[in-house]
Amino acid sequence: MSEIPKGTQFVGQADARKLHTERVKPAETKLSPEQQKVAEVMQESGEVLEKKVVDAREEAGKKLQGLHGKELVDAGKKQMVRGLLDTVKAQVKWAIGGGIIGATLGAAGSRVSGGDMHDAAGLLGATWASGSAAIGGEVSAPLAYNKKVAGSQELTKVGWSDWLISVGSRFAIGTPITLLTMRYLPLAAVQLESHVFQAILNPITVRGLRNVMTGLRELKKGVSK
């Protein structure tokens, strides 16, 4: 048997010497014109929405601080911080909606037929990236929070995979970062992380993101060549 040259790559074998992004052919990651249009509108309108909500929150915060009642004044003071939190949350959403999605969709659409698992992986990646960008992630949002939200009768059911991603990502991402956070970051950062992770890691949000991602991917697949 002849010797196989070192570094030979077999058919179907992942090339571990390259980054994932390098392994994906450029043509496969390109957005279709339809996806491009939707991504642009999501991004532009998302920024407008974000600004309007943050402005309204700050305005309400000022007025609340003018009232009597400690709870109202406290809630008013929080609005400035919540404005920031909502901005982070919104950025996470719009980044996934308009940007990160674009980078993953082309490759996902052409390389993975099923979709859901890639969506899950993509979402976890996006979550990780955005969570890290928003000062890591103290994942204090307890399981009880999800049960309260998703178990409510007014809400439609979430799939098992949404739960899996939600709970799994909390443990996988959360534990080491929680330890770091407790060790190095101030309380404000902990609150920020908690809010962001509650917002993006509850199963309803996971399902919403999955639907947006799947829909955008199918937008490309749905157009005949």
Add this chain to the structure above:
Amino acid sequence: MSLKQKIKDTTLFTDEDKIAILAAVDTYASADIKALEGIIDEFDMVHSKAVSEYKKSVSEVLHDIVIKSSLADQKKLQRAASLVQSGLDELLQ
């Protein structure tokens, strides 16, 4: 809708704030109660309008894509558009 229900439903307050305000709301002066109701109404109106406008923009572009596509593609694209819209509904609820 009663003020207490408005406090429960609004996205202006955190859950912790809602609990604290609901517990104390009966002790507030009538002028503060009226002002609080006005603040919630105004915020909720702006929020709801901004969300509707966002959804409308995305829906319009999706609708445009579907109607401009070939008949053969329309069914698949409509499904894709519906998925995006339902996802956004959940993200922005």
